[in-house]
Amino acid sequence: MLTKRIIACLDVDAGRVVKGVKFLNLRDAGDPAELAAAHSRAGADEIVLLDISATHQNRAILLDAVRRAARELFVPFTVGGGIRSLEDAAAVFDAGADKISINSAALADPTLITRIAERYGSQAVIVAVDAKRLPDGNGARWEVRAAGGRKPTGRDALEWVREAESCGAGEFLLTSMDRDGTGIGFDCEMTAAVVGATSIPVIASGGAGGPEHFVTVFREGRADAALAASIFHFGLNSVAELKQQLRAAGIPVRWPC
Amino acid sequence: MIAIVDYRAGNLVSVKKAVDHLGFPCAITSDPDVVERAEKVIGPGVGHFAATSALDESGLRAAITSAIGRQIPFFGICVGMQWMFDSSEEAPGVRGLAVFAGQCSHFPPEVKSPHVGWNQLEIKDGSRLLRGVPSDAFVYFTHSYRAPLVADTVACCDYGGAFPAAVERDHLFGVQFHPEKSGDAGLAMLENFCRI
Numbered sequence: 001m002l003t004k005r006i007i008a009c010l011d012v013d014a015g016r017v018v019k020g021v022k023f024l025n026l027r028d029a030g031d032p033a034e035l036a037a038a039h040s041r042a043g044a045d046e047i048v049l050l051d052i053s054a055t056h057q058n059r060a061i062l063l064d065a066v067r068r069a070a071r072e073l074f075v076p077f078t079v080g081g082g083i084r085s086l087e088d089a090a091a092v093f094d095a096g097a098d099k100i101s102i103n104s105a106a107l108a109d110p111t112l113i114t115r116i117a118e119r120y121g122s123q124a125v126i127v128a129v130d131a132k133r134l135p136d137g138n139g140a141r142w143e144v145r146a147a148g149g150r151k152p153t154g155r156d157a158l159e160w161v162r163e164a165e166s167c168g169a170g171e172f173l174l175t176s177m178d179r180d181g182t183g184i185g186f187d188c189e190m191t192a193a194v195v196g197a198t199s200i201p202v203i204a205s206g207g208a209g210g211p212e213h214f215v216t217v218f219r220e221g222r223a224d225a226a227l228a229a230s231i232f233h234f235g236l237n238s239v240a241e242l243k244q245q246l247r248a249a250g251i252p253v254r255w256p257c
Numbered sequence: 258m259i260a261i262v263d264y265r266a267g268n269l270v271s272v273k274k275a276v277d278h279l280g281f282p283c284a285i286t287s288d289p290d291v292v293e294r295a296e297k298v299i300g301p302g303v304g305h306f307a308a309t310s311a312l313d314e315s316g317l318r319a320a321i322t323s324a325i326g327r328q329i330p331f332f333g334i335c336v337g338m339q340w341m342f343d344s345s346e347e348a349p350g351v352r353g354l355a356v357f358a359g360q361c362s363h364f365p366p367e368v369k370s371p372h373v374g375w376n377q378l379e380i381k382d383g384s385r386l387l388r389g390v391p392s393d394a395f396v397y398f399t400h401s402y403r404a405p406l407v408a409d410t411v412a413c414c415d416y417g418g419a420f421p422a423a424v425e426r427d428h429l430f431g432v433q434f435h436p437e438k439s440g441d442a443g444l445a446m447l448e449n450f451c452r453i
Contacts, residue, residue: 002376002416003395040440045375074275076397076438093268098438121267121304123371123399170399171373201373224374254375254395 003252004218005225006239007046007203008039010069012081013053015061033068040075043239043257047073048173048227050101050128051081052148059088063095070096080128080173089116093124101173103128104146107153107160110167117168126203127169131157131190132177142190149177157190158197171201173227179207186213191221203227211245218251259283259451260295262321262337264311267304272334275437275444281451289320297450298324302336306361306402307348309340318354325356330428332386332450338424338431339404347402356429359405368417371401376414376434378422384411386430386449387423396422396432396439403433428453 010017010032017029029035036047049069051062059082066079079092080101089100100120106113106127117125130149131142142157161172174194176187184207191204201224204217208228217223243253259276261269261283269285276283276299283299284291292298298321302309312318325331333341333354342353345361364370380392403420406413412423414433424431430450436443 002372002374005374070270070274072278074278074438074440074444076435077271094270096270096274098268098271119267123373124268170371199369200371201369224369 001252003045003254004223004246005045005203006043006214006242006246006253007048007225007227008036008044008239009048009050009205009227009229010035010039011050011052011229012062012065013051015065018052032065033071036069036073036077039239040073043243043254044075045254045257046076046078046225048078048080048101051079053081059091063091066092066095066097078126080126085112086115086119089120093120099124099126099170101126101128103130104148104151106164106167107144107146107155110163113164113167113169117170122168122170125169126171126173127161127164128173128175129157129161129164129194130175130177133187133190140189140193142193145177149180158193161194161198165198165200169200171203171224172198173203173205176206180205182207183209185209186217186221186223186226188217188221191217191223195222195224201225211242214242214246215249215251218246258295259297259299260292261285261299261301262292262312262317263287264302264308264315264317267302267308269301271435271437272299272301275447276451279444279448279451287315287317289316292317292320293323295324295329297330297332297453299450300331300333300337300340302334302338302340304336305347306336306339306345307351309336309353310348310351312340313352321354325354325429328428330450330453331430333431334437335400335433335435338433339402341424341429341431342404345402357404357407357409357424357426357431359407361402361404363402365417371399372403372416373399375439376416378412378414380412380423381410384423384425385453386425386432386446387412388449390442390445394439394442396434396436396442398422398434400433404431
């Protein structure tokens with residue numbers, strides 16, 4: 001049976017792994033290559049490295065971190081942050097990434113999704129969607145944000161994922177701006193809405209604080225994978241401990257991991 | 258030397274990195290002469306079945322066919338495995354290598370496609386490629402098409418019904434998943450191939 005994936009995310013700023021609450025108040029958590037290897041050994045099914053400052057800093061530090069992290073990593077490895085062109089993507093693939101994640105640049109020009117997918121295959125293109133719940137009106141709606149969550153786009157999340165899928169996206173990395181870093185649980189309603197709007201895998205992100213949150217995002221949110229950063233970095237849980245609890249709840253996971 | 262065939266469809270860095278890690282000399286190449294002289298050949302593949310038509314134009318198909326004829330071990334990965342069959346629904350009219358019979362087809366509509374993630378193998382006894390790998394190992398898949406079940410199937414996977422995750426006959430090997438991305442189980446298979 002196809003298992004639910006647990007993805008460890010490393011948010012990298014100026015070459016160091018950091019994790020903020022609601023994208024702010026960054027705390028230093030370590031070296032990306034060391035943490036990527038440690039998470040893989042501990043049973044993470046994939047590693048995502050997001051360069052959260054790349055949009056306005058130089059790329060060389062990132063590429064060096066990607067190269068070092070990729071060297072001894074034999075699980076799928078995704079890199080995102082500041083990828084604006086096919087050339088940017090190519091440099092990241094050459095450094096050892098298996099998939100790239102694009103966000104702001106795809107919103108500005110959806111044909112970028114198509115161009116990268118045509119060269120590297122759709123399986124290598126993750127479209128990251130940062131979405132924020134709009135005040136209650138007629139039912140739940142979520143607005144897509146760009147530039148690391150700083151910039152409202154006025155676009156509806158469900159419309160955007162349909163368009164991005166038709167452009168050749170291979171997976172979605174869906175982050176709840178409302179839940180990110182809070183530890184109060186994933187936005188299952190938003191996740192289920194996006195899963196229902198597309199046919200490609202959806203990775204839920206933002207808000208994980210404990211194993212029970214993963215159980216609910218797989219059951220109620222119908223997510224294909226879930227991503228978390230801070231709960232792993234600060235030793236609140238190991239991946240193995242998390243997976244044991246998922247197994248006990250009847251969620252299929254890769255085990256032993 | 259192990260030749261990793263580059264047909265300009267996708268990213269081969271991960272395959273090379275894994276073979277490097279195992280300590281076997283290898284090179285990514287699109288030069289038919291290098292493929293002709295190689296001790297072993299890996300046909301990796303991500304992307305579209307139609308991209309394999311580039312192999313015809315570049316002379317790589319002839320080099321691979323010739324190497325296989327001289328009993329050089331060949332290992333097809335993902336689309337590389339699908340290419341070892343006659344054809345695929347994904348690109349009607351594009352010829353495969355046809356060392357295994359049948360046409361690759363899309364997953365049925367009941368299951369989400371592409372099939373992405375870690376799924377479990379059911380390994381049959383006697384495979385050289387899968388020797389030492391736990392018979393229920395998990396490996397990483399990402400694909401929308403699958404090969405037909407053939408007598409040479411050495412491992413099955415279940416997703417929308419059983420499909421071949423690995424095929425093997427004599428010196429010909431193919432896997433639908435990505436051994437270079439499948440942790441220790443995948444590295445063990447790559448090492449088995451490198452040692453054949």
